[in-house]
Amino acid sequence: MKNDRIAVAMSGGVDSSVAAALLKRQGYDIFGIMLRLWSEPGQDNNGQNRCCSPASVSRARQVAAILDIPFFVIDSREEFHKNVVQFFIDKYSAGLTPNPCLECNRNIRWGHLMHKALSMGATRIATGHYARIIQNEDKWQLLRGHDNNKDQSYALSMLGQSDLKRTLFPIGSYTKNKIRSLASDFALPVAQRQDSQDLCFLADKDYRRFMHDYAPESLNPGPIMNSSGETLGQHKGLPLYTIGQRKGIGISAPEPLYVLSKNQSDNTLIVDKLSKLGKSHLKAKNVNWISGTTTKDKIRAEVQIRYTAKAVGAWIKPIDDNEVEVEFDHQINDITPGQAAVFYQDSVCLGGGVID
């Protein structure tokens, strides 16, 4: 038995279950932790967060029993509500399109869970993310997962050196197919469920309905204008629209109209034709450099503006320690304030910031 005690964040899904099994096979002293997260009360989800429904808890316990490891559920509803749900509401109310998964990783997984794990004698935590960590001289590096289709490094771009040195991603070097076959080799009974548990705390999948119910004061009708300043109609509240959105704007026009921007100061929604949507630069704030050292010179990188977007070649020009300007090689659509811009060189994730 290795001396390292490792807390594995288990969800009952195939990825974290195989992660636990791999560590166990490598001889680590491991235990499982699952966080109980806040969820909106509702009928579709039975008032349960999709990341930790009773069925997932029971599945994770079953996996823990097969691996013969202790398994605990920790109540994190308050922390999750305060740090993730409230963040989500606040950012949408402020006209942005937030990414709650990044915030959950920052405050809940590498915050609350890490803290609990260390207090229970763990030296590191492990998760079932498709990403890799390598040690390069004295620095820890975050790499994209080996399986390009499954890579989750985007949502981990907020990690720092002290996080990476205490983290293991046991499945990051495998493909999803290989993980499935390992699960069957380990005889793990893993549930067939969707990979992405985006917006896990909603009773349904409708964030607009959620904003109506939880932040009605943020929904103030205002004008819809095109980029030349002509008023075309009225919107129902800026949080209900997102950059690049075409459906549901409610204006008939000869050419389809897209949301170009949301002007919070005069509560205006700017829409126009597709050709006006593209931009070739962005500014990112709250930038995290995973290496822990900031650069003063502009650097060449690929930049990814959404979890599912393709990374595009760009120059990154630091403005100060926390802010950068990104100049893309060509125009891209859907640059959305509030989402993360994440920087890569090949498969190495350099870090990222919040699109301004």
Next chain:
Amino acid sequence: MDKHIYMDHAATTPVDASVLEAMLPWFTNEYGNPSSIHRWGQRTDYAITTAREEIAEILCCEADEIIFTSCGSESDNLALRGIALEARELGKGNHLIISSIEHPAILRTAQELEHHHGFDITILPVDQHGLISTTDLKNVIRPDTFLISIMYANNEIGVVQPISELTAIAHEHNILFHSDAVQAAGQLPLDIEKLGVDLLSVSAHKFYGPKGVGLLYAKRDTLKHSHQTGGSQENGLRAGTQNVPLIVGMARALTIVAARKSNDNSKMKVLRDKLIESVLDTIPDSILTGHRTCRLPNNASFAFEGIDGNELIMHLDLLNIAASSGSACKTGNPEPSSVLTALALSPKLSLGSLRLSLGRDTNDSDIEYIQQVLPKVINNMRGAL
């Protein structure tokens, strides 16, 4: 760390080897349905009749006063629902009394009778040690009270109620008395005559018998209504084919425990007291929950200030110690149990409960190991806040 210490015998116990041996033939060789007329059925019917007689002897009651069920909760349900239905039908009253430290099988059933069937319930408070006062009981009895249900020994804090005093009061008022003896059965006297109860629930897995079988003692002619309808098994009071091997196992386990419990109890009491004293001595801001002397021989339950009971269980699990907390819930919802709430502990204490329950094989070195690690764990947890 190879030592594994199971200190959760109040949750469940291992099946005694001779109980297992007694059960095995009834799974395989003897599989007849006890309701069948042929010899295959005759033999299994004989097995459950024998089991019923063995149990009746230990409970000092008649064999036909024993109804086999699937667990303690079912026995509690059958008692409360059956008696309530009867009271309703005969106009014998509308009011039942339970205590504030009942198992959910009683509490939720009584609440359900109130919410959906229009019965009135009174929940009798307990003192800070969990004891019911006879005066309190007298004060809440009404002319329309038809049933009092008070548990013999509490599962969380181990407090033992003066059942014979309480049943005497009930009978003065011509009220039936039920007691949930699930936690008591393995350790306390079960003499029905001395206890004076009219109904009593028991579950086998608390005394080295199998899970999935229990019984309800119901004094002749008290229970006439079933809550599970169907065939006429168990005098028509519990429909469904009897689980022959488990019933045989329960009788065997109860017989064994009746013979050895006085020895086991004295041994466990010594270890329990050693544990209680050292915990209270070495861990600051700790209290014993329940009563110092009116207490199950195997129960040591505590509350620690500023500790999350759930997390304490996790820490102990990592040290290979199995224990429970009144606030423990495997789905991670830390709220103090209704029992701890009834004791009116401060909120700081009520989330920090720990129940260590000994078994007949618990030994000195187990207790010493706990004495050694528990203060450190509590200290570390407090330091981490």
